[in-house]
Amino acid sequence: MSRFRFAPIAAALPATIPFTGPETLERRRGAPFLARLGANENGFGPSPLAVEAMARAASEIWKYGDPESHELRHALAAHHGVAPENIMLGEGIDALLGLLARLMIAPGEVVVTSAGAYPTFNYHVAGYGGTLRTVPYLDDAEDPDALLDATVETGARLTYLANPDNPMGSWHDGARIEAMVRALPETALLILDEAYAEFAPASAIPHIEAENPNVIRFRTFSKAYGMAGARVGYAIGPAELIAGFDRIRNHFGMNRAAQIGALAALADQNWLQEVVAQVAAARDRIGTIAAANGLRALPSATNFVAVDCGRDASYARALLDALEAQGIFLRMPGVAPMNRCIRISCGPATELDHLAEALPKALATLD
Amino acid sequence: MSRFRFAPIAAALPATIPFTGPETLERRRGAPFLARLGANENGFGPSPLAVEAMARAASEIWKYGDPESHELRHALAAHHGVAPENIMLGEGIDALLGLLARLMIAPGEVVVTSAGAYPTFNYHVAGYGGTLRTVPYLDDAEDPDALLDATVETGARLTYLANPDNPMGSWHDGARIEAMVRALPETALLILDEAYAEFAPASAIPHIEAENPNVIRFRTFSKAYGMAGARVGYAIGPAELIAGFDRIRNHFGMNRAAQIGALAALADQNWLQEVVAQVAAARDRIGTIAAANGLRALPSATNFVAVDCGRDASYARALLDALEAQGIFLRMPGVAPMNRCIRISCGPATELDHLAEALPKALATLD
Incomplete structure (x- = not known):
């Protein structure tokens, strides 16, 4: 006790x-x-330009980072062809998944994912009192149809899918994800974890409007950009949902050198x-x-x-x-x-x- | 709507x-x-040695930080003469205050602080459904007696006090804080925010055993160590309470270069x-x-x-x-x-x- x-x-x-x-x-x-x-x-x-930018930023580390990550947010908006209001920066996807769970999950609420998918997501769901409903993988891939069925059946408002998938590396065609999104109940939100998107064929990336109320996507500088230790991830989603993060996030939580490094990394395509x-x-x-x-x-x-x-x-x-x-x-x-x-x-x-x-x-x- | x-x-x-x-x-x-x-x-x-360490760490930023912040945690334990189990690292005191609020506050629970004290603490209390009970400052300083009275009266389990104080810069003698701690109800936990401790006279720092079940202290590399943008803070408290953070924290949330920089900064007294x-x-x-x-x-x-x-x-x-x-x-x-x-x-x-x-x-x- x-x-x-x-x-x-x-x-x-x-x-x-x-x-x-x-x-x-x-x-x-x-x-x-x-x-x-x-x-x-x-x-x-990471890009040598990002390394150089972070090394230069070290002597300025006495300053807090910009709580709005304004430059990086605007650069990412331009990169993805969305509005800055559709982007939320955070200390890696992990932190953003935690914030989303906090923002959305009422205690006891059911959340859908695949058995064997990203454990940190499950950790956050449990951490905010949610209940996981899992569906099995099919042929070593996450199964959009089963996820959709479980979402409909449980009335879940949150459903997690990584494309490409971790831990199997498998992926679905973007068109299949788009079809799943179209079939989602009005109240459902697909958490589309695209941490590995930059490694995938272009055909694997679905075309989804940022203002689509049924999807929030997550991207990161930890994988293809080679900056896992910096802790820079971001969400892309409808402005009204993105603004919700401002109610609860740690506004001065971003490392300043990481913000500067990510901006340089993004510029070095x-x-x-x-x-x-x-x-x-x-x-x-x-x-x-x-x-x-x-x-x-x-x-x-x-x-x-x-x-x-x-x-x-x-x-x-x-x-x-x-x-x-x-x-x-x-x-x-x-x-x-x-x-x-x-x-x-x-x-x-x-x-x-x-x-x-x-x-x-x-x-x-x-x- | x-x-x-x-x-x-x-x-x-x-x-x-x-x-x-x-x-x-x-x-x-x-x-x-x-x-x-x-x-x-x-x-x-920050120390030039910390700047140099962070600059060197930039090219290794592809690695996640150590989720246990093992080296830094052990160095801080030695520095404060406590066990590593009494220390929890986090992304600044702000993040740790949020985690503590999440760990401890049941919705509707009353939390005591001073009207005009650190707004980010209040933000986290509200953010986890707590209710603030405030007492006034007295002579431009936080008032330990009034905080104690309000704690007793409300049966609050969390009471916030910064010593030295922000925003006024005032401070109490360590002995006065020690007396307040002795008078706390058994169920109360004093959140002693010592973000500015290194600037204060030695007499302002209370002597409190790390295992004292009624106190958790917070320190940071943001102020005297000059590393606000790095996001490195830490809690010192009883091991059982400190271990509670592991249930909910973002385990891979620390910036790796910041961990390395803080270690170098600590070594350069x-x-x-x-x-x-x-x-x-x-x-x-x-x-x-x-x-x-x-x-x-x-x-x-x-x-x-x-x-x-x-x-x-x-x-x-x-x-x-x-x-x-x-x-x-x-x-x-x-x-x-x-x-x-x-x-x-x-x-x-x-x-x-x-x-x-x-x-x-x-x-x-x-x-």
């Missing part, structure tokens, strides 16, 4: 720490990883395209490494590859552990049948060299 | 944007400020002491400038000075506006009788030169 009586929702939450970072694993094993390929970070890094090409090459290389070891890489429209280990979850887990023992940091899906796979982020060649060397050794330690 | 039905607490919150940054004011006036002295930022800046001395000199200079213009600077244990303009709130507001028109960014207290004052942050000499030049001109424009 705690000496501290937490508020009702917080009191009902698990006391365990829900997320483990690679640094924690490194401290446990007593050595740094040779290859950091578990968190879908982008080891090709050439770098972005180079990185996207390098990531595509790394995806192919991971496929080759997997195949050379009798494993099968699944198709991916992201900066990671789910590799089917061909057996059950405990085998995949054992392989993950054996790779970790050799200094390779990876993660794996949490739910069957996707948890027959391990998930490998697309890193630079030297990191993949370590993977290529460690994988046969790790496999040899298993029965 | 909104198309979007927000959750009950969010729906009841004001739709207006509660905070205005200096950049917004600059955009409105169409020119940058000559002196940025309104947000209690520290224009003397010489720089900190130099800055504290420069701030003290700037306080004196603000007093001299005020006196030369017939105004009276109040005593301060912070990096800002409340200057008594000798008349009412509309006069102080008019002076603030006249100074803003001349390129001087300041703020003022929001509640009578403290709002007879304007609040001036301690900046470098060139900024205070601008203030010295603008103040007589601004006064001359008033009746």
